[in-house]
Amino acid sequence: MKLLYLSYMNTSKPSYILIALVFLISCKSTAQWEGQGPIQIIETTDKPVTIQTKQTFDAGEGVYFSNELEGARLNEVQRLNDTLIQVTILPENQPINPSPWYGFKIWSEQPQEFWIQFSYGGIGFHRYFPKSSLDGIDFVNVDSADFFQPKTEERRPEMGFLKVKSSKDTLWIAAQDRIGTSHVQQWKEELLKKDFVSKITIGKSKEGRPLEVLKIGEADDQEMLMVISMQHPPELTGFLAMEAFIEELVKDSPEAKKFRKKYNLYVMPQMNPDGVANGHWRHNVGGIDLNRDWVNFNQPETKALSDFMEKKVAETGGKFVFAADFHSTWEDIFYTNNEELEGNFPGLIPKVIKRSSKRIPGYVPNIRPNEGNQRSVTSNSYFFFVHQAESMTFEVGDNTPREIIAMKGQFLAEELMKILNKKNWK
Ligand SMILES: [Zn+2]
Structure with a gap:
């Protein structure tokens, strides 16, 4: 997503045509599967991150801002005039995908109305439509009349302006409608009440948070599934689709019961708990994009999960299917593997995506199969090339309506179960 986006931003028309030509030629030359090519490697050893100072900011006129909560991101506050206060949101380190997460609290001695100017130090673009909350738990989109972005030549405006009414009662503002890691813990606790769900701690993050995988199912580990989300801290809509997907698999429906007798599914809902807790834009506290570390495994999160999967396979003689x-990201996209390459169940992913999408009237899924035959540094590539698991990355739009996200997650799970339940592995 990052590369596509940057090339869109930086590419003038003639070079865009050139890239298209190179793309067409490279498609042609890789159409024939000739075995796995050389692995692309990206440096993923630790890089320094700037730790955000937790503090209360005095914005003058009796107005206060604070980042003293889990998941917050707020680096500077500066009053520009009577009715305008600039908040500066900075990334954990650079270079970084320009997708700023923000989250903070506001209160004032007297009721006041003023504007907040979001600034990203020239590094980011305003990506997330603001959400507000009066209790820090239930967030809603702010009134669209209270938020505006100046028109620019750029595809993504750098700034955003938000009108707020502050009072003695705390007001929460955040980039998405959940903040911190506690909602993930609560969700896991709910699932763990079911007797076919158990928790496996596979390691610890750099800041000592447990890295947890849930096991769902009562099968013998011969055919397994793996689901992960939130490698990138702000990507809540992906998490919500994952939630809906998993919830379908734990239901009392005949299909789900049959599925759990035949398969065990392992899910790591929060790959990057430190990044979420620190309000990071993208990286873990090692300063690395985890979805570039699935070859080197320099970071504890990717290392723990790949070790877990490889140990499972070695111990049971089973496989991930x-x-x-x-x-x-900006819109709903499925990134799949090259359809000419065969994993443990050829054709599974396109079938599941197409059948589930058909159930949503008028929806034509955006499916982008990888044209190459090389293992790369992403999880999707690791699952496919190392485990031969049929795999996909589902990118869910930041603003896709929550009901649609839930529907997509549910239908994907239902169609997947139907196909997998019919499959005879012997
Ligand atoms: Zn992502």
Whole structure:
């Protein structure tokens, strides 16, 4: 997503045509599967991150801002005039995908109305439509009349302006409608009440948070599934689709019961708990994009999960037949593997995507199969090339309506179960 986006931003028309030509030629030359090519490697050893100072900011006129909560991101506050306060949101390090997460609290001694100017230090673009909350738990989109972005030549405006009414009662503002890691913990606790769900701690993050995988199913580990989400901290909509997907698999429906007798599904809902807790834009506290570390495994999160999967296979003699990684971007996109390459269940992913999409009237899924035959540095590539698991990355739009996200997650799970339940592995 990052590369596509940057090339869109930086590419003038003639070079765009050139890239298209190179793309067409390269498609042709890789159409024939000739075995796995050389692995692309990206440096993923630790890079320094700037730790955000937790503090209360005095914005003058009796107005206060604070980043003293889990998941917050707020680096500077500066009053520009009587009715305008600039908040500066900075990334954990650079270079970085320009997708700023923000989250903070506001209160004032007297009721006041003023504008907040979001600034990203020239590094980011305003990506997330603001959400507000009066209790820090239930967030809603702010009134669209209270938020505007100046028109620019650029595809993404750098700034955003938000009108707020502050008072003695705390007002929460955040980039998405959940903040911090506690909602993920609560969701896991709910699932763990079911007797066919158990928790496996596979390691610790750099800041000592447990890295947890849930096991769903009562099968013998001969055919397994792996689902992960939130490698990138702000990508809540991907998490929500993953949630809906998993919830379908734990239901009392005949299909789900049959599925759990035949398959065990392992899910790691929060790959990057430190990044979420620190309000990072993209990286873990090692300063690395985890979805570039699936060859080197320099980071504890990717290392723990790949070790877990490889140990499972070695211990049981079983295999992973399906894997999915849920993310967020501007629109809903499925990134799949090269359809000419065969994993443990050829054709599974396109079938599941097409059948589930058909159930949403008028919806034509945006499916982008990888044209190459090389293992790369992403989870999707690791699942496919190392485990031969049929795998996909589902990117969910930042603003896709929550009901549609839930529907997509549910239908994907239902169609997947129907196909997998019919499959005879012997
Ligand atoms: Zn992502």
